[in-house]
Amino acid sequence: MNQTEKSDQTKNAILDAANRVLVEQGAECFTLETVAREAGVSKGGLLYHYASKNALISGMMERSMASVDAALKEELARSNGDYLAAYIRASFRTTADPAQVSRAIQAAIVRNPALLDPLRKRFERMQEEITKNAPTPELGLLVRLAMDGLWYSELYQFAPPDVEQRRALQALLFRIANKTEEDEGEQR
Helix, strand or coil, rough: CCCCHHHHHHHHHHHHCCCCCCCHCHHHHCCCHHHHHHHHHHHHHHHHCCCCCCHHHHHHHHHHHHHHHHHHHHHHHHHHCCCHHHHHHHHHCCCCCCHHHHHHHHHHHHHHHHHHHHHHHHHHHHHHHHHHHHCCCHHHHHHCCCCHHHHHHHHHHCCCCCCCHHHHHHHHHHHCCCCHHHHHCCCC
């Protein structure tokens, strides 16, 4: 294993540990010392990769969003560049662990709400792309808000839809987006 791979492995171990600390011990125990101990590295080792708690939280959000971006990129290729169809498909995939994304967001809100600015900008860009590809701007907004609601419903177990309800919701969103049954059928 080369140095870059070893460094990436350590960074991922630290990010995994940060998520575990938040999930298992709560935000009040989210300290650099606790995360370092959970990751099996020294505090200095953690600080080498993440110079501050803010940097660690940003790293957590970046990794989670990279997973979401990878799913969207794959679906864009399957959809011949149709952003709206790709967004709907990617939103129904479970590639990103919602608990990790949520914990990073919660930590950012508690620690420094400005850490959410890159995420806010990302959502603005996504909404712009969705709007460009939707039959109307309002329908594009409806699709994005439906996907956000689905994510939160499943994350917090607020009466999440079962498999059949998810399929029906996806079919409805494709109809709203004026996508063909053929587009929809690729996901099933």
